[in-house]
Amino acid sequence: MSADQAKHRVVIIGSGFGGLFSAKAFKGRDDVEVTLIAKTTHHLFQPLLYQVATGILSQGEIAPPTRDILHRQKNATVLLGEVNDIDAEAKTVKASVLNQEISVPYDSLIVAAGAGQSYFGNDHFAEFAPGMKSIDDALELRGRIFGAFEIAELTASRGEPVGDLLTFVVVGAGPTGVEMAGQIAELSRRVLKKDFTHIQSEKARVVLVDAAPQVLPPFGEKLGDKAEKALGKAGVEVILGAMVTHVDEFGIEMKFKDGKTQRIGSIAKIWAAGVSASELGKTLSEQTGAELDRAGRISVKPDLTLPDHPEIFVVGDMINLDHLPGVAQVAIQGGKHSAKTIKARLKGKPDPGDFKYFDKGSMATISRFNAVLSMGKFKLSGILAWFGWLVVHLAYMTGFRNRLTATLHWMMSFIGKDRSERTTTMQQIFAREALERVPGGMAALIDDPADVAAQVESRRKELEEHAAEESRLADSGSRGAS
Template sequence: MAAGSGRAYFGNDQFARFAPGMKSIVDALELRGRIFGAFELAELADNTDDVDRLLTFVVVGAGPTGVEMAGEIAELARRTLHQDFRRINTRQARVILLDAAPQVLPPFGQKLGAKAQEALEDLGVEVQLGALVVDVDDRGLVVQDKDGSRRRINAVTKVWAAGVQASPLGRILAEQTGAGIDRAGRVEVNSDLTLPGHPDVFVVGDMIKLNNLPGLAQVAIQSARYAVRQIEHRTKDEAPEGPFQYYDKGSMATISRFRAVALIGKLHITGFLAWLTWLVVHLVYITGFKSRVTALLHWAVTFIGSGRSERSRRI
């Protein structure tokens, strides 16, 4: 069972209509359309308030996904699109990163979080911490600050990156088997990743609750490979391996071109070196030599120039 996870709206599922997440290709295409569409509509708008609302982009959640998204939107507005429009100045777009937490990238520690916030602010991103989103509609959102006061931010484009929830399949498994389940919908499993009382059912990836494992790609990859080996041992009547052991290879988050942060064991890396490390790691994990070369060429064109191959420029 490897059904993954989706965005968590913490009991406010109605927010999804106005602030989609980014957990699938469909989600990514939807956000792409909303972001580019906001710039196009701002170009046609006559009212200053409408232009301001269209050129305000809010990202909710200051984890790795939110940080990367805020940085990408800021770079898109300030570097990629600034020559594509006649009436609006895309560099005046307002990009806001919200989070109820007291720092950016909490799992990375205070030092790297501060570095990431500094890099975002250098890009022009407004980082607002201790800010809890309490309402979202088509024209903006309402934020509650630490002192309990509420304020409204008018913005057409909102991106939700504030949390994840395991697939609903996890709750179905729990109901059918009596297995435990946590608030995020993850299923409690045995040390060999099988369901309690059901040794023929393996659960892997974002659906497992075991030893406080994080919801990272490496957990999914390593748990899947472990489960495959266990199944192979059974088919060959071999002794099973010991308990699943997760090897933490570190965490990385890109902020923009040439800027990233990385936490590898006790090693803290920032700036260009962290960004280069991120590129190398992702290149290694791309399947197939041809795909690696293609990705490398696309990256080179993107980093050297100011355009994006995915978007046709104006004539």
């Protein structure tokens, strides 16, 4: 048996916080071979997606290449691919990207595939109200938000009423929704105020909608009330106790508990309500018998393993355990715990035992120099909470360069009025919809290698025949001239 074959093979699915921190935990271990498989080539700092969507940060600052992060870790291999099957008996993971397929064996498996947007059974809402779970989502929303102002300016320049073009609706009053609504209000009232000739951007209507009775439910009633008042002061209209029942190209419809309905006309809508665990949870449930909850999260044992499969760990947003929240710290700590357990087993030591989550608190920005912070019984709001938010997010950014550039952009955006990342294109806005209309998706746009080879050969023969004909005509012309 070779040295490589003797190594313990750890396969990690996902390059988010759980996947990345579990991979880094094996650094320097010569007896471990780590393979990280993810459907993107970057590690996404998801809490800052809204800042990409509103032009504060570039996508590169919150999504550095996974290979670059792990390039000094000699025992780590990074593979691009979307995992579509896990065989718990054969201990293999199968993934594909476009028309390429791979199968990777494992001795230990850490599944950290994260979560997607949930539309609570109304997935068709996504066509008109994109979520915010990926770089693609953020760039599309950037195009839609800034594009709404441009279309309104064009409409007003013709002397026509702007109507609902400057009405922005954010669905979901959790941290993501609050932060997005606050930044759109900041854009319209401060950043873009002097940029247009025919419209007054500060008159844009920003609406935050949620079926819950308060803003930021996990933060408690006191901070929720403060956040709601701060949003109102920033120019955000908050509508609570309203369930969204319909979304179309030109607006949304809501239903209140008393049965009353209301429609809000809007071109630019953002969905920030609810999450749905990765489809891999269903695969693992079928393989191991572990139960799934309504959100698709899989029930794990207290040590984060699956029933009768101590070699399979699940971490982060995918798990249903002790009502743990779907936040970065749960994924980070779960990834580290899983790696610690595997390393203990390799040394023949007892397992570390049950996973114990240490709650480091939650925070959300509302507007410039205003945030809320909740850490156990400690509650804080205002500028001190905002500076706390700033420090924590800088600390968890990957790489000195990203921290430096993010700090410079924050200074320009929050102290000044400049937002350097305002580039938008039609492709950003419509690429997702165009791809969804292609039968077979992106894979259908890739030609079969055999077909390409046949086309190349046919074209080669055609060119050879054309060249031979030109040579014959040239020789014929020469003989005639002589």
